[in-house]
Amino acid sequence: MNENQPNTLPPEYFDQVYQANRDPWGFESSPYEREKYAATLAALPREHYPEAFEIGCSLGVLTAQLARRCGQLLAVDVSEAALAQARQRCARLPHxxxxxxxxxxxLTDQQFDLILVSEVGYYWSAADLALAADLLLARLRPGGQLLLVHWTPPVHDYPLTGDDVHEYFLARAGEAGDLRHLAGQQHETYRLDLLEKRA
Incomplete structure (x- = not known):
């Protein structure tokens, strides 16, 4: 955990990032991102998820790909600049x-069959991570799946690392709770973990 940045990063942080660069992380052009998106979609064991929730959709590059596997997809972000691009990209996807x-x-009160937390958990403080986990698991249907995908090297601005986020959820799955770990992948600079809410 980054002791110098204990607080969740505010929306203004992301607004400034997108004002400086419309695609600051290379979501549209990076071979790394393309490979990671392919691994993310390949990690989903079901062909179809009736209702899905993507947190931190940014420009909507992964959103448009994930949409093919979903009956309804709610994609959210804190940055209006990013969302404007996501809306444009997904304009022909009415679902x-x-x-x-x-x-x-x-947070919506809706229930979901899939929740995707990709490259967003390390922006939360430790307290907000714990709160988000409680709230998200409450919105996951029994048998529903939670997919975590995060960059793992430390970033000095971020309160947590990707490993912090994944280890927190895996610890919860290791307890005698309602979450079980289905699969995990460790790549050079990111990791992926799939969990499922017990029926």
Whole structure:
């Protein structure tokens, strides 16, 4: 955990990043991102998820690909600049809803068959990670799946690392709770873990 940045990064942080660069992480052009998106989709064991929730959709590059596997997809982000691009990208996908939402402070009451937390958990403080986990698991249907995908090297601005996020959820799955770990992958600079809510 980054002791110098204990607080969740605010929406203004992301607004400034997107104002400086419309695609700051190379989501549209990076071979790394393309490979990671392919691994993310390949990790999903079901061909179809009736209702899915993507947190931190950014420009909607992965959203548009994930949409092919979903009956309804709610994709959210805190940055309006990013969401404008996501809405444009998903404009011809009527089953995709793109919305501004700051998790965990704001959260829908809807229930989901799939929740994707990709490259967003390390922006939360440790307290917000714990709160988000509680709230998200409450919105996951029994038998529903939670997919975590995060960059693992430390970033000095971020309160947590990707490993912190995944280890937190895996610890919960290791307890006698309602979550079980289905699969995990360790890549050079990112990791992926799939969990399922016990029926």
């Amino acid at each position: 995709v809803t793109v919305q501004r939402m700051q998790v965990p402070e704001e």
